[in-house]
């Protein structure tokens with residue numbers, strides 16, 4: 246006859262047996278995780294990191310995950326599938342295993358701020374449920390393959406701060422639910438292809454993107470709010486339609502090779518444009534008065550271009566403007582007095598390093614000092630303001 250304690254231990258034994266036998270996580274997900282971990286250099290897996298806790302003698306989705314699989318992944322509620330792989334920034338190096346494509350329920354893949362290198366395996370572009378893909382701040386090389394457009398659920402793509410090269414794939418605009426695209430700080434070349442129709446934010450800062458801004462790239466960009474294209478090689482005139490994209494709030498085109506603001510358009514009603522930076526280009530011509538027609542504009546930089554003519558009175562009357570950088574041009578005449586009468590703290594920025602007359606030295610807006618008479622005379626001829634700025 247069994248004692249109660251015997252049957253209890255039998256029960257416990259059976260329970261522990263069942264938890265051993267019954268692997269919760271799908272075998273193909275486990276094999277993907279194993280492949281993922283073994284593509285990471287063992288010496289880069291530090292003792293208290295997430296990957297150090299991945300011990301495949303236990304089931305990855307089994308709860309509680311205190312000792313093993315304590316971080317880096319998330320399972321669905323049935324504990325059968327991996328839904329998120331979000332690594333800690335622990336300095337992991339190695340490559341990204343193409344077998345990750347087996348994690349077909351994955352919605353988030355984030356391995357940012359590590360030292361992964363090699364090509365981005367195109368196998369991961371077959372993940373049908375992936376919504377967020379973040380490989381930011383690693384050392385990936387190679388180009389972005391056209392198959393990226395297979396990520397039909399992708400809402401956010403961040404490959405910034407890697408060493409990716411080549412052109413942006415033309416298939417990009419098939420990413421129909423993509424909202425955020427950040428490819429800044431890479432070595433990408435070529436021109437901007439047609440953009441995805443639901444994009445809110447485009448960031449391509451510090452690459453080697455070249456060519457003109459053409460309407461066909463932006464023809465479906467009715468929701469685009471933020472355009473960050475600074476430190477590239479964009480050239481030519483800035484077309485009028487660009488500033489009239491209906492949802493625009495921030496534009497950064499600083500440090501390119503733009504040469505002209507075509508006919509600069511007055512704001513469309515309801516324009517939300519708040520900040521424009523086009524500093525450090527080669528923009529010629531007069532300062533367009535139409536900037537003052539943008540109802541929400543609060544920050545404008547056109548510093549270090551080749552603008553000339555006077556500063557329109559409308560700029561000083563515009564109460565929304567809080568930051569105004571027009572330094573480093575060939576602006577001439579007397580700056581509007583309203584800039585200086587209502588107190589310096591209203592507008593910050595600079596009108597310095599121009600050809601202005603009577604910019605009060607007491608105002609911080611007037612620093613640094615204006616260009617020498619000799620330079621301004623050379624630009625404008627003998628005081629008539631008709632000559633083209635020397636370039």
Ligand SMILES: *[C@@H]1O[C@H](CO)[C@@H](O)[C@H](O)[C@H]1NC(C)=O
Nearest residue numbers: 297298299300301302303313
């Ligand atoms: C994994 O867990 C098993 C069982 O708890 C243990 O014996 C083994 O040493 C662990 N392996 C590592 C690498 O920690």
Ligand SMILES: *[C@@H]1O[C@H](CO)[C@@H](O)[C@H](O)[C@H]1NC(C)=O
Nearest residue numbers: 475476497499500522524525
């Ligand atoms: C553009 O270049 C200038 C001069 O090198 C630098 O000071 C500025 O921060 C750059 N601006 C942007 C937005 O890249």
